Every structure is written in C-alpha cells, then in structure tokens.
Amino acid sequence: MSFNNIKKGLTFCLFILIANFVNAQKDTLVLKNKDVIIGEVKGMDRSVITIGTDYSKDDFKVKWEGISTISTNSSYIITLKNGNRLHGTVKTSDSSDVSIKTVDGKSKIVKYETIVFLKPIKTGFIDRLHAAADFGFSLTKAQNLKQITLRSTVGYLAENWSADVSYNTLFSNQDKTDKIKRTDGGLTFNYLLPKDWYIPASVTFLSNSEQQLDLRMLEKLGVGNYLVHSNRSYWGVAGGLTYNSETYYSTPARKSWEAYIGTELNMYNIGDLNLLTRFAAYPSLTESGRWRYDFNFDAKYDLPLNFYIKLGVTYNYDNRPVAGASNTDYVMQTGIGWKL
Numbered sequence: 001m002s003f004n005n006i007k008k009g010l011t012f013c014l015f016i017l018i019a020n021f022v023n024a025q026k027d028t029l030v031l032k033n034k035d036v037i038i039g040e041v042k043g044m045d046r047s048v049i050t051i052g053t054d055y056s057k058d059d060f061k062v063k064w065e066g067i068s069t070i071s072t073n074s075s076y077i078i079t080l081k082n083g084n085r086l087h088g089t090v091k092t093s094d095s096s097d098v099s100i101k102t103v104d105g106k107s108k109i110v111k112y113e114t115i116v117f118l119k120p121i122k123t124g125f126i127d128r129l130h131a132a133a134d135f136g137f138s139l140t141k142a143q144n145l146k147q148i149t150l151r152s153t154v155g156y157l158a159e160n161w162s163a164d165v166s167y168n169t170l171f172s173n174q175d176k177t178d179k180i181k182r183t184d185g186g187l188t189f190n191y192l193l194p195k196d197w198y199i200p201a202s203v204t205f206l207s208n209s210e211q212q213l214d215l216r217m218l219e220k221l222g223v224g225n226y227l228v229h230s231n232r233s234y235w236g237v238a239g240g241l242t243y244n245s246e247t248y249y250s251t252p253a254r255k256s257w258e259a260y261i262g263t264e265l266n267m268y269n270i271g272d273l274n275l276l277t278r279f280a281a282y283p284s285l286t287e288s289g290r291w292r293y294d295f296n297f298d299a300k301y302d303l304p305l306n307f308y309i310k311l312g313v314t315y316n317y318d319n320r321p322v323a324g325a326s327n328t329d330y331v332m333q334t335g336i337g338w339k340l
Contacts, residue, residue, distance in 0.1 A: 027051065029062065030069040037062070041072050044118035046268040047231035064112075064231055068092075075103060077159055079117035080110060081230055083196025090118065116231055119157065130155045134310050134337025145174040149333045151312055164188045168314075170331055182208040182331055184314070186218075196226040200238050210329040211321055212249045219243045220260060232269040238262050242282055251322045256290075258282040272302040290320040306339050 027041040029051060037060055039053035044064055052059045069092035078086045078100055088102035093109055100108045133152040139145070148171045155164040167185035186204030193199065199222070206216045222240020229235075239261040246254045262280035276298040284290040295315040302308050315330040 027072040027074065028070070029067055031062065032066055032068045034068075041070075041074070041076075041118070041120075043076075043120060044115070046274075049118070064115075067112075069096075070098070074120055077117070077119040078115060079229070081114045081116055083194065083226065083229060085192070085194070090115075113231065116229055116234075128157050130157070130340060132308075132337055132339035134308070134335035136333060136335035140174075145172070147172040149335060151310065151333060151335065151337070161189065161191045163190075168312075168333075170333065178209070180209055182210070182329070184208075196229055198224050198226075198236075198238075200224055200240070206316070208316070208329050210326050211316070211318065212251070212325040214247045214249055217245045219245075222260065233265065233267040235265045236263065238264075244282070244284075248322050248325075254287075254322075256287050257285045258292075259285055274298075274300045274302070276300075287320070290318075292316070292318045303336075308337055308339060310335055310337055 026038045029037045029041070029049070031037070037051055037053065039051045039060075042050040042052055042059060044050070047064045048061050049064055049067065050059050050061050071091045072089050075088055076090060078088065078090065080086070086100050086102055086108065088100050091099050091101070093099040097109050097111055098115060100110060102108065131152075131154045133150070136147075136149040138147045149169070151166075151168045153164060153166045155162065165185070165187050167183075169183040170180070171182075172180040184204070184206045186202055188200065188202040188204075191199040191201075200220070201222075202218070202220045204218045204220070206218075207213055220240060220242045222238050224236050224238025226234050226236040239259070242258040242260045244254075244256045244258050248254075260280055260282045262278065264279075265275075265277045267275045276296075278296040279293065281293040282291060284292075293316075295313075297313045299311045300308050301310075310333075312333045313330070314333075315328070317328050319327060321327045
C-alpha cells in the first residue's frame with residue numbers, strides 16, 4: 001500500500017471522526033414525514049418545539065405531534081402532564097416512547113403525549129426572556145376623536161419560578177367630552193412546586209376614570225394548582241389573600257383585606273390561534289357585603305415573522321363603588337404586535 005493511499009485513508013477516517021463528533025454535540029429530530037433536522041433544541045412549549053440549525057439564521061418550529069423520534073445531548077427541565085418535573089436528556093426509546101436520562105444517572109420511560117414542556121437548563125438571560133407588545137391608534141374627524149392603546153408584557157422563566165411584568169393603557173380624547181383614561185399592569189411571580197402546585201404572588205395596579213379610581217394597588221399571595229396541563233391547554237385555579245389599597249379622584253381612600261379565588265384557562269394548540277381567559281373574585285373580609293371581580297380575555301392570531309393580531313377584553317366590577325362612580329368598567333382593545 002502506498003504512502004498516498006495510507007494518507008488518504010487516514011484523512012477519510014479523521015473526517016468521519018470529526019463529523020461524528022460534531023453530530024454528537026447536536027440534537028436530532030426525525031419528523032413523521034421522514035425529514036431530519038440536526039441542531040440545538042431550544043425548548044418545547046405549548047406543543048411547539050423550537051430547534052436552531054447552522055444552515056438557517058431562523059429557528060425551526062415544529063408541532064410536537066409531528067415528531068417521530070428525538071435525541072438530545074443537552075440537559076432540559078422536563079415537565080410532564082401529571083406535574084412532575086425532571087432534569088435530563090431526552091431520547092426516543094426502542095418502544096417509540098421517550099427515555100429521559102436524569103442528571104443523577106437514572107432513566108425513566110414516558111409517553112410522548114405526557115411531555116408538555118422542555119427548557120434547556122444552561123441558557124443565557126436572553127434565552128429565558130419572552131416579550132410581546134401591541135399598539136393601536138385611531139383618529140376620527142368627527143368631534144376630533146383620538147384614541148391610543150398599548151398592551152405589553154415581559155416575562156422570565158427560571159428552573160423553579162417565573163416572573164411576568166405587564167403594562168396596558170388606553171387614552172381617548174374628543175371634543176366636548178371628558179377624557180377617558182385607563183391603565184393597568186403589575187408584577188406576577190409564580191414559584192413552582194411538585195405535582196403542578198404553585199405559589200402565586202403579585203403586586204398589580206389599576207386606574208380608570210369610569211370608576212373615578214385614581215389608583216388601586218393589590219398585593220396578593222396564595223396557592224394554586226394546574227388541574228389540566230397538556231400539549232393543547234392548561235387550566236389552573238388559585239386562592240389566597242389580597243390587601244387592597246384604593247385612592248379616588250374626590251373621595252377618601254379605602255383600604256381593606258380581601259379573599260380571592262381565581263382561574264386561568266389557556267388554549268394554544270388551535271392552529272395559529274391562542275385563547276387566554278382569566279377570572280378572579282374578591283369578597284371583602286373587612287368591608288361587609290362588598291365584593292369585586294375581574295375578567296380578562298385575549299385572542300391572539302400568529303402571523304409570519306413573529307407578528308400577531310390580538311383582541312383583548314377586560315371587565316371590572318365593584319358592587320360598592322364610591323358615590324357618583326359606575327360599578328363596572330370594561331375595555332376592548334385590538335392591535336397588531338410583535339413578540340420576542
């Protein structure tokens with residue numbers, strides 16, 4: 001055998017070793033249509049798995065049910081339908097189920113449909129962020145009507161907790177009519193517990209001219225559980241205590257303790273449509289006979305390039321408003337937005 005043949009053989013073997021090493025550092029998805037995607041699985045949420053590749057500047061998004069086999073080399077936070085959370089790698093087993101090898105060396109076989117969430121453990125700050133904002137503006141010649149709306153949210157997801165900040169506002173002005181102002185938002189923190197239990201804590205605010213409410217600050221602490229947590233939806237209920245501090249335009253301030261019970265239903269595997277419904281009731285513990293409730297509904301339709309169209313409805317009710325104020329306030333907002 002000549003030296004040149006030996007050199008060619010060694011070069012070929014080295015190429016194969018390098019190729020195998022490179023692929024060993026990658027995650028692999030085989031789709032049910034037999035397509036293969038090799039890259040970095042960046043997570044799976046709401047029945048959509050995201051994978052980045054070297055050959056595309058944009059990440060690929062694939063429906064979870066469209067995957068035939070999966071193999072990952074990185075470790076993930078893996079949430080199951082029953083609320084259990086595991087840390088480890090994910091690989092399709094011989095039985096076409098999924099084998100999870102945890103960081104402590106143990107293995108667990110689960111069904112595909114029982115995995116509802118994947119998140120890489122070793123990710124940067126930006127990777128854990130999600131954000132969205134939508135804006136609306138209208139101008140009408142009749143009575144010089146001007147209206148501006150803004151809905152925005154920024155969230156952060158860690159291993160055992162999540163935090164979200166929101167800010168929404170509506171301003172309307174027209175000739176011969178009082179200005180209409182409405183602003184709400186706040187900070188919400190959830191600490192995740194086993195079996196889909198969680199501890200919610202939040203500080204939120206509301207200001208609206210319809211109820212002569214200059215500022216309502218709510219400080220809430222409770223406990224909740226996800227009754228349904230699947231690749232198509234989640235449904236959670238929570239309850240606890242609230243401290244309510246209110247100031248008004250022309251009447252004395254009110255401070256009270258309230259109980260609260262709330263529910264949230266999110267349906268997200270409806271093609272490009274997402275539906276989110278929230279409801280919370282607040283019976284007062286220190287003002288006899290008073291109770292309030294808040295209702296929110298958001299419908300979002302995803303467009304290309306991370307844009308979306310959104311419709312939002314918010315309704316607030318207070319059975320004992322201050323003198324001269326309405327016991328209800330509601331707003332419907334539409335707009336186009338972009339998400340990170």
